Amino acid sequence: GENVEQHPSTLSVQEGDSAVIKCTYSDSASNYFPWYKQELGKRPQLIIDIRSNVGEKKDQRIAVTLNKTAKHFSLHITETQPEDSAVYFCAASTGTGGFKTIFGAGTRLFVKA
Amino acid sequence: SQTIHQWPATLVQPVGSPLSLECTVEGTSNPNLYWYRQAAGRGLQLLFYSVGIGQISSEVPQNLSASRPQDRQFILSSKKLLLSDSGFYLCAWSGAAGAQPQHFGDGTRLSIL
Helix, strand or coil, rough: CCEEEECCEEEEEECCCCCCCEECCCCCCCCEEEEEEHHHHHCCCCEEEEECCCEEEEEEEEEEEEEEECCEEEEECCCHHHCCCEEEEEEECCCCCCCCECCCCCCCEEEEE | CCEEEEEEEEEEEECCCEEEEEEEECCCCCCCCEEEECCCCCCCCEEEEEEEEEEEEEECCCCEEEEEEEEEEEEEEEEECCCCHEEEEEEECCCCCCCCEEEEECEEEEECC
């Protein structure tokens, strides 16, 4: 079945630096890749997503890249701020109604002021 | 706009007691519905998903069950709780057509004593 691996499990950066989180997936039929941010004790919230017909998508300080050939996708956060500190989850979906969405194990990001 | 409500927010139950967590979605029809469990500091474990009334798929064998008595209502139940059932329970919904993100409720923090 589908498997999503996410690295690193923990990431610590200085405020203002960039943070990169990488995920790989195994099912070549996956065509939708959302990213979620979960603050402590809160629900995961969608922050950006990308579909397989696009190689890169950007929303202010957040960008996601997708390499379908290599089956990996990455989240890039530039100019990090303390409020970016959270757990980030990547996910891959084969696109049928979302129920075949497989989540990565999460990356705990610490942004030091 | 669509909203998802989940309650209660916090629950403390003794071992062996029953459980009922409820989730409702507003502003959409025929959503896919999901129950996840998240242990402290861990990732998202899919427990059940439903693509329609009365249609429940179980991902992990356990002493929990789910029901969908109405289109936008999803209930997680147990007849006898175990210590290992402690965790953060999240309900989510997604659209039924094509690759779509899942939207999470605020979660229920369940502690078993």
